[in-house]
Amino acid sequence: MSAPDTGDRPPGAAAGMSSQAGLAAALTPVLTVAASLLGLGLLWGLAANAWPSRAFPGPGMVWQVLLAEAANGELFYHLGATLGRVAAAYVVAMVVGSVIGVLLGSHRSADRFFAPWVVLFLNIPALVVIVLAYIWFGLNEAAAIGAVAVNKIPNVVVTMREGARALDPSYAEMAAVYRFGLLDRARHVLLPQLQPYLAAASRSGIALIWKIVLVVELLGRSNGVGFQIYLYFQLFDVAAILAYTLAFVAVMLVIELFLVQPVERHATRWRRRPA
Amino acid sequence: MQPVGGVVPLRVDIAEKIFRSAQGVSIKALQDLSFEVRQGEFACLLGPSGCGKTTTLRILLGLDKDFSGSFQLPEGGSDRIAAVFQEPVLLPWRTVEQNVRLALPKSLRTKNLDGLFDTLGLAGMRALYPAELSLGLARRAALARAFATEPAVLFLDEPFASLDERTAERLRHLLLTVWSARPTTALMVTHNLREALMLSDRIIVLAQRPAHVLGMFDVRLPRHYRNSQVMSDLLRSFQQKFPGVA
Known part of the structure; x- marks a missing residue:
């Protein structure tokens, strides 16, 4: 069927075809994700229809609540509050954890001394840190963010310590011979080598942090997604609980797709070898 | 212009360098290693593999400070050092x-x-x-x-190792071309005698571990005269002077 067409196709058409194929190839993963999520939603809808209950609302009802909360501005106010805490705790945990991790990874005696501390902090339950932070420092924003960061720091330390142990000394020696400045060493020698470890710590970090932030908000703040979930728990409003949860998961997904992944693609561009 | 040999730009005087392994075994890598490389001269450190050539270079590069003795790097110009490592790094x-x-x-x-x-x-x-x-x-x-x-001194640590001979040969010529355009004091570590004879003004021959200088071999001939006939003559006279080396 298509054979007679190829004869009168203008020269540019071949390129058009290939770019169409490229577009299709780029869209396929997106469509797969969409179909997968749609399937999950459908299953949820069916289940909610089969067992109708106030404790198990269908996707339609959750969507209604979501729209209502968005319309009156509540949703964005609380999302914003939570997102701000997540961002602050993330930055504090990554910076402090990376510095400690790299120091421990590059000084063996320090590592031997502090390794038990790391294990200790790794195993203190998040709840204990949060409660203690509120008791010692009061029910304030700094205590909340600090408590979340302290929960995350040991994980970052462990990951970055491995990163520092894996540093290739030949790059540092080259930098020493050619007298790289301190800033150049950090930017061109150290950070690119630590990048995979930073990415791993970030990935697991954001997911962990936002869950802990909800607990912090539930226990001692008067805004944020965690506070709202606690409120609707007392009202037994499952639709609202799900609406807030899904809204925040969506926000995290957008961050992953439009912030984390592009940054990672940029950081690892040198790994790709053109055919 | 400084007269050649008028100043001593690179002076090495390492009394001793000992490696201590994790098990507490100590290995003496260098002992009483002293030599000089004149300004603008291309010298080669030639010795059997494992004799401590790279160790010497690492000391001169300032990467290994655990040794007894001293060395003096060339002064003047950019005052910088440059290195070409075994791997490109x-x-x-x-x-x-x-x-x-x-x-x-x-x-x-x-x-x-x-x-x-x-x-x-x-x-x-x-x-x-x-x-x-x-x-x-x-x-x-x-x-x-x-x-x-534009370094005041250039160190090369077997820069053409693990290359096939044709590529290595082409790179040696390239090295000579760039070096002739920007002559600088250079010290190259190699275990390849032919390479040393082709590139250098002077070969510093090292003994087995612990490394010390066995002797010097000066190649006074300009490099463009070093054709294959001359090279085999040089090779012969080198082997007469240092029987058993390379």
């Missing part, structure tokens, strides 16, 4: 050109490097990442980085 996440420019002092980062890249046949490769280069090209990039800094 290019930063894989920076392009060839960025790798070269990063080695330069801040004030010279933007200087024109077209001539150097052209000579080394890297003109079209400046924007490539090291992973996209062959080993031979990566070594050229390492040479470009070393010469771009």
Whole structure:
């Protein structure tokens, strides 16, 4: 069927075809994700229809609540509050954890001394840190963010310590011979080598942090997604609980797709070898 | 111009260098190693593999400070040192050109490097990442980085090891071309006698571990006279002077 067409196709058409194929190839993963999520939603809808209950609302009802909360501005106010805490705790945990991790990874005696501390902090339950932070420092924003960061720091330390142990000394020696400045060493020698470890710590970090932030908000703040979930728990409003949860998961997904992944693609561009 | 031999730019006087293994075994790598390389001279440290040549170089590069003795690096000019390591050691996440420019002092980062890249046949490769280069090209990039800094002294640690002979030979010629255009005191470590005879003004012959100087072999002939006939003559007279070496 298509054979007679190829004869009168203008020269540019071949390129058009290939770019169409490229577009299709780029869209396929997106469509797969969409179909997968749609399937999950459908299953949820069916289940909610089969067992109708106030404790198990269908996707339609959750969507209604979501729209209502968005319309009156509540949703964005609380999302914003939570997102701000997540961002602050993330930055504090990554910076402090990376510095400690790299120091421990590059000084063996320090590592031997502090390794038990790391294990200790790794195993203190998040709840204990949060409660203690509120008791010692009061029910304030700094205590909340600090408590979340302290929960995350040991994980970052462990990951970055491995990163520092894996540093290739030949790059540092080259930098020493050619007298790289301190800033150049950090930017061109150290950070690119630590990048995979930073990415791993970030990935697991954001997911962990936002869950802990909800607990912090539930226990001692008067805004944020965690506070709202606690409120609707007392009202037994499952639709609202799900609406807030899904809204925040969506926000995290957008961050992953439009912030984390592009940054990672940029950081690892040198790994790709053109055919 | 300083008269050749008028000053002693690179003076090495290492009394002792001992390696201690994790099990507490100590190995004496260098003992009473002393030699000089005159200004603008290309010298080779020749010795059997494992005799401590690279150890010597690491001490001179300031990467190993655990030794007794002293050394004096050439002064004047840029006062900088440059090194070409056994592996190219290019930063894989920076392009060839960025790798070269990063080695330069801040004030010279933007200087024109077209001539150097052209000579080394890297003109079209400046924007490539090291992973996209062959080993031979990566070594050229390492040479470009070393010469771009216009060092007061250049150290080379078997820079052509693990290359096939044809590529190595081409790179030796390239090295001579760049070096002749920007002559600088150079010390190259090698276990390849032919390479040493082809490139150097003077060969410093090292003994087995612990390394010390067995003797010197001066190649006074200009390099462009060193054809295959002359090379085999040089080889013969070297072997007469140092029987059993290489």
